[in-house]
Amino acid sequence: MVTWFLLIFSFVLAERFLELAVARRNAHYMRAIGGFEVGAEHYRWIVLLHATFFVSLVAEVLERERLDQPPYLLPFSLFLLAQVLRVWILSSLGKFWNTRIFVLPGSEPVRRGPYRFMKHPNYTVVAVELLTLPLAFGAPITALVFSLLNAIVLRVRIQAEERALAEVTAYGEQMGNLPRFHPFGKR
Structure with a gap:
């Protein structure tokens, strides 16, 4: 039997796998134009965090017998809003979006979409998702x-x-006055 949880969980997993494919394609592009990866040593911890998040989510939903229940409206609404923001972020960054950190020497920081208002909207979306999906x-x-x-x-x-x-970029000069995680944060 298909439940709300299984439907949404499957959607989120499919979304993540699609993002990994996009990230792989974008990584090839960045390397081809002179970009390079930084922070690779901590990337495995991010992968482990997200993989264990999904295992924990399934285990807790099963333990609490919430598999057949519809999601709670408020956290689920916030989760859906985060999905809209995720699409805006991916379209704003284009080939610069990645799950890894790539930098292109001499490039201009992206200052469109949500990046006009804050430095790290993608991390905000991930934080909202990790909070709201389980609460939903x-x-x-x-x-x-x-x-x-x-x-x-x-x-x-x-x-x-x-x-x-x-x-290696003008990031400090062009993004330095923006808040990190939300448009109303400290500058």
Whole structure:
């Protein structure tokens, strides 16, 4: 029997696999035009975090017997909003979007779409997803644990990304006054 959870979970998994294919294509493009990867040493932790998130989500939903229940409206609505923002981010970054960190020396930072308002909207979307998807299906432990783990991983990732971008692009000058995670944050 197909349930709300299985339907949405399958959609999210399919979305992630599609994103990995796009990321692989974009990585080839970036390397071909002189870009290079930074932060590869912590990427495995991001992959592990996301893989275990999905396992934990399924386990907690099954444990709490929420498999057949529709999602809670508020967290699910926020999750859906995050999906719209995700599409906006991918279309704004185009071939510069990736699950890994690639920098292109001498390039201009992307300043369109949500990047006009903040430095890291993609990380905001991921944080919202890791919180709201579990809450939508009554899995608060998964929401809390993986939100905290994501914050730890993002601290390392963002430092590596911003340092690399500042070294080889005009990132510091052009993006320095923008807040990191939401348009109303500290500048």
